[in-house]
Amino acid sequence: MTTPSIRSFPGDRLFEAASARLGTKVAVLAEPPAGSGLKPVYGEPGLPGVGKTVEMLRHGFIAARRYSDRHGPVFWTNAFGRKIVWTTSPEAAKEVLTTKSKSISQAGWRYFIEAFFERGLMLLDGQEHLLHRRIMQEAFTRPRLEGYTEQFTKVIDNEMSTWPVNEQMLLNPAVKDLSLAVATVVFMGADPHQSDHLTRAFVDAVRGGTGIVRVRVPGASWLRWNKGLAGRKVLEEYFRAEIGAKRASGGDDLFAALCHARTEDGEEFTDDDVVNHMIFLMMAAHDTTTITSTTIAYYLAKYPELQEAARAESEALRGEPITLELLDKLEIVDRVFMEGMRLVAPVPVLGREATEDMDICGQFVPKGTLIAVVSDPTHRNESIWTHPDDFDIDRFVAPRSEQKGHRFAHIPFGGGAHKCIGMVFGSAEVKAIIHRMLLNYRIEIPADYELQWDYTSLVVPVDGFPVTLRPLA
Numbered sequence: 215m216t217t218p219s220i221r222s223f224p225g226d227r228l229f230e231a232a233s234a235r236l237g238t239k240v241a242v243l244a245e246p247p248a249g250s251g252l253k254p255v256y257g258e259p260g261l262p263g264v265g266k267t268v269e270m271l272r273h274g275f276i277a278a279r280r281y282s283d284r285h286g287p288v289f290w291t292n293a294f295g296r297k298i299v300w301t302t303s304p305e306a307a308k309e310v311l312t313t314k315s316k317s318i319s320q321a322g323w324r325y326f327i328e329a330f331f332e333r334g335l336m337l338l339d340g341q342e343h344l345l346h347r348r349i350m351q352e353a354f355t356r357p358r359l360e361g362y363t364e365q366f367t368k369v370i371d372n373e374m375s376t377w378p379v380n381e382q383m384l385l386n387p388a389v390k391d392l393s394l395a396v397a398t399v400v401f402m403g404a405d406p407h408q409s410d411h412l413t414r415a416f417v418d419a420v421r422g423g424t425g426i427v428r429v430r431v432p433g434a435s436w437l438r439w440n441k442g443l444a445g446r447k448v449l450e451e452y453f454r455a456e457i458g459a460k461r462a463s464g465g466d467d468l469f470a471a472l473c474h475a476r477t478e479d480g481e482e483f484t485d486d487d488v489v490n491h492m493i494f495l496m497m498a499a500h501d502t503t504t505i506t507s508t509t510i511a512y513y514l515a516k517y518p519e520l521q522e523a524a525r526a527e528s529e530a531l532r533g534e535p536i537t538l539e540l541l542d543k544l545e546i547v548d549r550v551f552m553e554g555m556r557l558v559a560p561v562p563v564l565g566r567e568a569t570e571d572m573d574i575c576g577q578f579v580p581k582g583t584l585i586a587v588v589s590d591p592t593h594r595n596e597s598i599w600t601h602p603d604d605f606d607i608d609r610f611v612a613p614r615s616e617q618k619g620h621r622f623a624h625i626p627f628g629g630g631a632h633k634c635i636g637m638v639f640g641s642a643e644v645k646a647i648i649h650r651m652l653l654n655y656r657i658e659i660p661a662d663y664e665l666q667w668d669y670t671s672l673v674v675p676v677d678g679f680p681v682t683l684r685p686l687a
């Protein structure tokens with residue numbers, strides 16, 4: 215018997231039928247101020263109490279597309295205990311992500327994950343965010359990135375050598391473990407064989423944010439929320455205990471880089487900043503790279519000819535050390551990477567909050583509304599992408615270059631002031647994993663296999679993505 219979850223619980227069909235009928239009367243989020251010339255945002259409140267939470271969790275961007283078809287690319291529903299405005303077009307994404315006014319803040323993210331990732335870079339606003347980002351940039355310079363690449367290549371080789379061959383294995387959990395090992399070595403500068411407690415603490419902290427009970431319940435140590443808080447505490451204690459030594463000795467891991475990051479004007483992080491940023495960075499890097507690697511491996515397995523073509527590119531570079539320059543030469547892998555993230559955005563929703571009355575594309579959004587920029591409908595916008603639901607890596611090649619149809623047409627790494635600071639790092643890690651897989655194995659799946667994604671907390675394959683790896687001579 216499967217454990218009940220939001221994806222599958224007793225009576226779920228009945229619940230969905232009720233939710234499709236109740237709370238669907240079209241309503242205005244708020245009347246625009248008289249004389250403003252703004253239009254209202256239309257939407258549906260959903261069921262009393264829960265709003266559209268269950269539907270959004272169960273059907274993710276497909277539900278967002280459905281509402282978008284009914285109410286336009288800026289619509290609203292109740293969900294997660296708040297009124298939420300959802301945006302589904304590149305134009306709306308651009309307005310929300312690049313607004314320079316003080317009317318939008320990261321409180322949309324803080325609402326969901328602050329308890330475990332307080333004062334992480336993505337949760338900061340305005341001038342403070344700019345300052346912290348400027349300092350953190352010092353940990354992502356080209357020489358630093360080359361150093362990280364050298365380190366994670368070793369971790370990838372070690373981890374991959376333990377993967378079973380010629381039998382079915384679950385690729386997603388294997389890549390997740392690999393990415394945890396990368397976090398331990400390259401981020402924390404710790405020994406992966408003596409860090410089980412840190413890995414567990416980190417996993418608990420990440421899972422904490424997806425708990426349904428969202429407060430600490432005394433005595434309930436098994437509760438996701440409580441475990442998450444306990445995990446955060448373990449990580450804080452670890453980083454605090456190590457920080458003095460890191461500041462004194464340096465090193466080429468990310469922890470050392472943050473300890474020594476200093477702008478030209480002499481700005482640097484306090485100990486508290488380093489602890490908070492490290493915990494957030496590990497979270498930001500971990501599931502995103504896991505999901506993206508799984509997605510690419512899936513499409514390469516699904517299209518064996520494409521896999522062979524990608525392998526030929528990797529073979530031409532066999533024996534050469536993995537560097538950023540080498541990874542840039544993997545042109546087919548790069549296009550599969552772009553197309554994979556278009557179809558399966560690892561961060562499907564970007565959270566914001568209106569901190570004062572504002573508008574999105576001329577529609578009135580009152581202060582206090584949560585804003586969710588949903589990437590997938592933008593990535594499948596028919597005015598930009600031809601046959602948007604098809605997997606087609608040639609769409610990125612001139613003269614088609616469909617990604618250039620709008621600056622915010624392809625936003626797997628976000629855009630504007632909070633655009634992913636780890637984009638080069640994450641892309642390099644994923645491509646290094648795929649390069650090594652292509653050189654070591656033929657990735658096989660049954661011809662009729664279709665990967666199903668679960669969007670209820672983070673994006674994960676429902677079945678862990680079973681594959682068979684055939685070793686290459």
Ligand code: HEM
Binds near residue numbers: 500564633634
């Ligand atoms: C394929 C891998 C990755 C994807 C798809 C991804 C995606 C994203 C997205 C969409 C955002 C913007 C969120 C928003 O605007 O609300 C973001 C921000 C961020 N990412 Fe990534 N990320 C990836 C890998 C990484 C890695 C490897 C790191 C660290 C080494 C990282 C660190 C961050 C940080 C610190 C932010 C916040 C930036 C800021 O607020 O200024 N990410 N990421």
